[in-house]
Amino acid sequence: MKLQQIDKARYRKHLNRxxxxxxxxxxxxxxxxxxxLIIAFPSASGSHFHWNLLGVIITCAAIALVLKRVQHHPYLREVLYVWHLKQALNQITRRLRKIKAAAEQGNVEAMHALQFNYSGSRQLWQLDDNTITMDELALEQAKLDTLAERYQVEPSAERYHSSTLKQF
Incomplete structure (x- = not known):
């Protein structure tokens, strides 16, 4: 996945809608x-929990099908991008301890993964107005910059590929 610049106002408007x-x-x-369902199949006991639950399940399935069919519509471009970005960051987060350890040893792919993680997190937090932890992110970025300087590597979010996570 490659990081993209998206319009925050458009993203928020489309996400809210x-x-x-x-x-x-x-x-x-x-x-x-x-x-x-209650009209078609009345219950003598007066409990209709199972019909209510079935209504929710059917509606959730219908919503999922509709979203699946329209996911590539231009209106959903930003929403889908952020969803994929969150998934990619989650994959890295699950392996973050091993990735950081590999970066400490000079693994270039680990440094690219960390750079992608920090850049993507920064973008995501700015889009969601979640800037509380930006200071922690800046500290982690500084640690990565120090490692990159020590091993004479230039970490790039553009060079990150999710397939490299298998090694961690």
Missing amino acids: VLAACIGALVLGSLGIARL
């Missing part, structure tokens, strides 16, 4: 389906 549409569809769909 997608979330609102999903929430609205979930509420209306699950209530509507559950109501139809």
